[in-house]
Amino acid sequence: MRAAPAVAGMKHNGIRTIMDLAMSGTRPDLIRLEIGEPGFPTPAHVVRAADEAAAAGRTKYTANAGIPELRAALSDKIKRVNGFDARPEDIVVTAGGVQALFATLTALVEPGDDILIPDPAWPNYIAFGKILGASTTAYSLAPETGFLPDLAELERLVTPRTKVLMLNSPSNPVGSVFPAGTLAELIAFAERNDLWIVSDECYDQVVFDDTFASTAAVGGAERTISVFTFSKTYAMTGWRIGYLAAPPSLAEIITRLQEPMVSCISTPGQYAALAALTGPQDEQRAMVETYRANRDLAVGEFAAHGFDVYRPQGAFYLWMRTGNRDLDGMEIAKRLITEHGVAVGPGPAFGERSGEYIRLSLAASADDLREGIRRICASGLLHPAGRF
Numbered sequence: 478m479r480a481a482p483a484v485a486g487m488k489h490n491g492i493r494t495i496m497d498l499a500m501s502g503t504r505p506d507l508i509r510l511e512i513g514e515p516g517f518p519t520p521a522h523v524v525r526a527a528d529e530a531a532a533a534g535r536t537k538y539t540a541n542a543g544i545p546e547l548r549a550a551l552s553d554k555i556k557r558v559n560g561f562d563a564r565p566e567d568i569v570v571t572a573g574g575v576q577a578l579f580a581t582l583t584a585l586v587e588p589g590d591d592i593l594i595p596d597p598a599w600p601n602y603i604a605f606g607k608i609l610g611a612s613t614t615a616y617s618l619a620p621e622t623g624f625l626p627d628l629a630e631l632e633r634l635v636t637p638r639t640k641v642l643m644l645n646s647p648s649n650p651v652g653s654v655f656p657a658g659t660l661a662e663l664i665a666f667a668e669r670n671d672l673w674i675v676s677d678e679c680y681d682q683v684v685f686d687d688t689f690a691s692t693a694a695v696g697g698a699e700r701t702i703s704v705f706t707f708s709k710t711y712a713m714t715g716w717r718i719g720y721l722a723a724p725p726s727l728a729e730i731i732t733r734l735q736e737p738m739v740s741c742i743s744t745p746g747q748y749a750a751l752a753a754l755t756g757p758q759d760e761q762r763a764m765v766e767t768y769r770a771n772r773d774l775a776v777g778e779f780a781a782h783g784f785d786v787y788r789p790q791g792a793f794y795l796w797m798r799t800g801n802r803d804l805d806g807m808e809i810a811k812r813l814i815t816e817h818g819v820a821v822g823p824g825p826a827f828g829e830r831s832g833e834y835i836r837l838s839l840a841a842s843a844d845d846l847r848e849g850i851r852r853i854c855a856s857g858l859l860h861p862a863g864r865f
């Protein structure tokens with residue numbers, strides 16, 4: 478007997494390798510900058526809403542796509558924040574952004590299809606392809622293009638097998654935000670090649686200026702599935718609540734897919750999400766201000782050590798070139814933990830072209846960030862490499 482080969486052969490992603498090493502407890506003074514989640518607690522009124530929902534007996538299955546009140550509130554949010562129209566019936570509540578992406582790709586791709594994904598990218602994109610029997614082809618987010626997609630490269634990479642163009646803005650791990658003009662070009666590219674666009678906008682409300690635009694607000698709404706989450710916006714990673722907005726025919730298919738995949742999302746959790754959306758937003762705004770202050774602090778500290786690092790416009794990461802030609806980002810990340818007491822995300826986990834990078838989380842305290850950066854710079858493992 479054997480497990481399915483595509484899945485049995487899947488490797489642990491490299492960020493987990495570093496997290497496991499970080500949690501092994503060998504360095505009590507370890508500074509953890511490898512984690513991709515807010516350090517803040519979930520706002521108290523959100524937790525209370527889940528408590529109250531459970532106490533009131535809201536503990537049964539819901540509709541596959543989520544409770545009507547939440548989908549109506551999400552339709553309002555998408556109009557207000559993302560600037561496009563999505564009817565409540567075209568919105569599906571999911572087990573985090575990750576399951577929104579997986580359900581969407583399950584609905585779209587067949588074995589043998591190809592998915593265009595960024596490099597660097599969140600490692601799960603490659604895993605989705607593997608599970609579904611689809612291939613993934615990486616397009617670069619390179620410093621030369623301001624970490625934005627290069628249309629000429631995409632034109633070279635697209636084939637008759639390409640089914641989906643995956644976009645992620647603000648980007649994890651880079652923090653680049655795709656301007657509306659870039660999105661318009663990407664939509665035109667998708668139209669020319671008859672591609673679906675899966676637009677991962679899980680950091681849509683973790684942005685530091687006003688350049689963020691949602692793909693579906695720029696155009697191509699009939700071929701775009703937009704994916705969002707409560708995890709990052711409201712410090713709700715453990716609640717597992719995300720959502721997607723899809724063109725009507727596809728929303729209906731994904732809704733039906735939810736039955737065998739998850740049936741529905743935790744009912745008290747959906748009421749918590751509703752409270753997060755409709756309640757006070759001051760804590761959410763304060764979190765973004767903290768990430769912005771941390772970004773400025775980190776860029777400034779690195780500059781003081783002679784490193785010209787890319788200034789992210791969204792998400793809460795700093796994507797940094799190591800300038801070390803002898804050791805790759807994984808090797809450097811391991812040595813930073815064991816020899817210097819600071820954990821960072823290893824570049825190679827994010828793509829084959831990202832070996833010379835590490836990722837730092839800005840969702841840490843200012844003190845940890847300052848001390849972590851001091852340790853990184855003092856390690857001698859990174860060399861100023863010119864621009865980014």
Ligand SMILES: Cc1ncc(COP(=O)(O)O)c(C=O)c1O
Binds near residue numbers: 679
């Ligand atoms: C780019 C990106 N997309 C999607 C997600 C999904 O997050 P969640 O499943 O917690 O909503 C993450 C989480 O780190 C992410 O970085």
